[in-house]
Amino acid sequence: MTLRPMMTSDTARTLAFTPPRSALKGLTRRQLLQRGLALGTGLIVGPGFIAGARGAWAMELEALSPDSMATLLQMARDIYPHDRFGDALYAAAIRQHEDRAVTDAEFQQFLADGVADLDARAVEAGHASYTAAGWEADRVAILHGIEDQPFFQTIRGSLVVGLYNQPAVWELLGYEGSSVEHGGYLERGFDDIAWL
């Protein structure tokens, strides 16, 4: 049977990652590096884009600077750290903020201010920037300092759906998702527990 999913616009925004435009698609790491810089985090940032270390994913940016997006990416991972999740999953999760910033100048400023504040707090703690703070514990300490603020809550709140509503994430966490098209779990292990 054909399912007709009913999506809210919020849900739609958090769907699987949009493939990179042709300008970056299929570039090798070397070629990406020639256009930008590798950050200590393994990301590649260049004019108008940010990419994964081997070019497996890339995000072209109109509103946010690549450095800002790299910071948001690190922030997202620090808020919900899953060591087995690639950057692509976090990038897909926060892409909605870039999209919104393209048409919402006030929101664009809100994000820029938030990132600037994160970096300022990192500097105060003795690091060059938020992303330059090498230990997760140091970055998390900075986040605890802003966890009641709108900037943190906006990013965190968006990740609840943005990160965890991705089928790729479900697979990594062992959740099998939609079931009816497979005949349910009646013959797919609904009672297969063997260790009790």
Add this chain to the structure above:
Amino acid sequence: MSAPYELSDDSVVVIIGTGAGGGTLANALAQQGVDVVALEAGARHLPADYVNDEWASFGQLAWTDMRTTSGSWRVAKDFPNLPAWIVKAVGGSTTHWAGASLRIQAHEFFALSEYGKVEGANLLDWPISLTDLDPYYDVAEKRMGVTRTNGIPGLPGNNNFKVMKAGADKLGYTECHTGRMAINSEPRDGRGSCRQLGFCFQGCKMGAKWSTAYTEIPQGEATGRLEVRENAHVLMIEHDGAGKVSGVVYQDADGNRQVQKARVVCVAGNSIESPRILLNSASSLFPDGLANSSGQVGRNYMRHMTGSVYAAFEEPVHMYRGTTMAGIISDEARHDPSRGFVGGYEMETVSVGVPFAAAFLNPGGWGRPFTAAMDNYAHLAGMWLVGEDMPQESNRITLSDEVDHTGMPVANVHFDDHPNDVAMRDHAYAQGTALYESVGATQIYPTPPYPSTHNMGTNRMSEQPADGVVNGFGQSHDIDNLFVSDGSQFTTGAAENPTLTIVALALRQADYIVGQMSGKAI
């Protein structure tokens, strides 16, 4: 006379809402020759429309019209505009309920007499007893196809249940089984049987779970005496100069206001919307709202003591495979004040998918404590604790200053836990923890109450008009031809899931209304 009915037809019974109460009542009246117009705020979604996707389904079915919250309950902080997770669709919350069908226990109808006065609680005995309701429980269980009744086999136990059962055995609980569920364990009543889809909360795509949307409502429509108007959001109820209700004002699918005349009006919009409608119907004759001479409309809002316990194990569980509420332990549902609280609670398995686990296991939580739990997802078992919370006058639905798309003031839901609720929840968390640890849990995650799926008490039954809103038949003390037909009638919450009782009350109310109408009393 037959459907469809004219707006000016004042011979019809108008029912607001088509859920467990409204849907059951609509069919029961139509079957007995009464002309019924049922106004449903939502659209008609049926099994072919449901989706096995938590957020997409939420967008399709959930009531997300503006509501506000206040009080010390955590829901007000984490979900300030979502006090309740209920359904806006034909079928109401029977669309997304888990199917648990339990009778209220005999002593729970006499909460005040049995428990005694509890400081700060507005306990009251129901004006009816289990004896009054038993014949209707019998009919309800048969109509709904409740397992373990009427020769219907219990459902098989999934992984989540097996963990619960193993722990129940270790703790010495004796009342643990796969539940009395309104879910077909074999084909019945023209509907298929359960294939353990695991998306009960998203509407049963097998139609195995009973919902008025594809049982009572189409059966009623087939008589030619039931007209359901979808996307008809009721704003208020009108009355005549003599103080009898005379019609219902609603906003239709095009956004236009309509008035359906009525001989009798039955309010079944669930326990937030029903008192909201009555309060929004205030007039010069009834300045405090309809049916509100006692001042109790909106008050005594109960959502059950709830909380969840999830537990992680070394080996996978895959709790999401199969029915969401796959089993129950009833040992703690007794009244036993030696435990430190009055009333009791049930322990019922529950499961949510990754998307909802992220949203509800620890709202607002973040960092490694949060993600460690999510990383354990496939190794989690879970149970939902549901027990009797204390009615408090201050827990109430009132009208907010905000208005919604209908232009009417929205409902504010105020709630604070009573100390008895806290004591019961702490006990339940401890028992759930002990159960899972007894079978090897390595980590325990007590989870706070979700936006309320059980909502009761806001138009409660009472013997004396001063103590409540309706009598033992759900009939307004003040206005003879005005009824309440949903869970807002509950005098107290009891420990049991409310749906079976709502259905039984609706069946009984239908008989009463038919009698009253034939005798021209209304």
